[in-house]
Amino acid sequence: MTYKADHGDLKVGKLKEMDKEIKKVKQWLHLEGHTTDGVFYSRFSDGGINITKLEDQILAMRTRRILSLRVSGDPTTNTLVRKDASKREVERAWKALTGSLPRSSVDKLNIQEISSRSIKEREFSKWAKQDWQGKGIACFRSDPVSNTWLANRSKHGLSESEFILALKIRTRTFPPTNLQGKKPSLPLCRLCKSGPESVGHITCACKNLKTNRRRHNNICQFLFRLAKENGWCAKSEPVLISAEGKMGRPDLVLWRTGTVLMIDVAVCMETDQGTLQAMALHKVQKYQPFKGAVYRLDPSIRKVQVWGFPVGARGKWHHLNNDLLREITRKSAKGIMHIAARLSKLALFGSIKICKAFIQGM
Template sequence: MSSVPRFKEPEAPKPLEVQDPQVAAQEAPRVVLTKVIPQPSNWKDEEHSKWAQLCCQGEGVELFRNGPVSNGWISNRGRLAERLRIVALKLRSNVYPTRKFLGRGQAGTNIGCWHCTHPRETLGHILGICPAVQEARILRHNKLCKILAAEGKKCEWTVFYEPHLRNAAGELHKPDLVFVRDGTALVVDVTVRYEGGAASLLTAAAEKAAKYLDLNAQIQELTGAKQVTYFGFLLGARGKWHADNWQVLSKLGLSNSRKEQVARLLSWRALLGSVDMVNIFASRHRQESLSDEALPPD
């Protein structure tokens, strides 16, 4: 006889437990989803930083970072003959073959200047103080002064070139340019310095601005001006444009577009003058070498 399955009554459903939402949020594990976006490498800044850290080639390089006025000539390839452009790039990158540069790591090598008694023939020495290129250095300075004076005349300033003035102690001084208009005189002393570092450039500009402060009475007598302001107008030997120079161009009354043009021109002319100087220096070196070879033996 087959057994009849016994009917099992279903169990009563358990009451649904309702959990506090705040408690549930605290107990539940937090999952934070972050989207990682790969950042492209800024290789230009990385390479520039490596360059600036070099003990020799990196000297003053940081001054030219993000300088459209100082660096504008690099992208304008048609403005300069290629042979001169190569020299300009060597100056900017600190790889011009001076004796100091060529003698690195070679003990006993003569690194003194070829033309004078200076113990180290460096780029700063050639462009700054070497007497062998003194005439070219003066010519570079005078060209820059003429450009600045011409802009002042266009803005109806009367310009005095290197007036001979004596201070109370009887010392003779010759400021480069004195601009006069409407009872105001601007004394501007132009200087070109090698870009060894930011501190040296700032010091040079401050020295130039303070150099003629003791001539205030003499300048007022010369110009009839009631207000006299003094400026040091600093340009780098490798084309660095000093930011404080904008103030002089603004005082002269140049428009914004013209200030940009003049700044690029002055920066360019300073660099071009330095290119001429190192070419003259090297040319005299070659001439002296040929003369030595032509001498008869003892």
């Protein structure tokens, strides 16, 4: 289709009509009409569903071809191209694609700036700048682990309705919200009446859905099994007493050959790029005072490490979690990525189940 549209010299008006038809995918997916275009046009690895925007892609293909021919080694080709496509036309196309006029002469432009990838990255950047639907989206850029479920929903065990819910969770359009203006008007949660009815509140804070929030426990159980499979002894929620007499219960304590790993898991809404890092640090600071209690358990213990293990409620994977997985499993980078993707999906799928429970509870 793109070949015919390009070489058939399809006009911009017709391409816009075709894009309008393609965007009916919103209706097919039962998404809100105000759902950001960014989730459709962004790459899978950035958190979108990788739909082509024909108006931009065809214009970019034509412009790249013209720019390449303008600097070809054949004088006749140069002359014909410059006659057929003026400098002003190229500049207009460049501005339409990048948002600004060329910063250098037309013949010195870098065509990679209007590559398909660059165009999709600009769509993602627009999405990430949105006050509501773009909140926290920047952290999903170029993250195949956190976005692994987007390219093939059935392969990852998502039904159609669950895939739709996952998109709504990612774009923060669940539950349906009045998005007039920069700050949406949020009513009180219809279940607990104690917080705004947002996807963050529903998936992480609603008191009435506390029993449905099993993501944390599922991740703990996964890490417990993973540790046992790799030769670690493991105990869930041991009671530890610090030197000051305070009590702590980390989610997991693993030990093997003189090394102890104290782990505390958290699932939280990714509101910006620092959310998970801050949570990991908080967990380490919380359980650091209990290292002495672990050393006192056994004189053969030589090293105690404290780990915060945060995972995003929308599936964001904290890359520093890889260090702990490597410590537990000694697997290759590819093996670690496979485990990370499973844990990322555990968190996201747990959020989907919570949203289903919210719908049923209304």
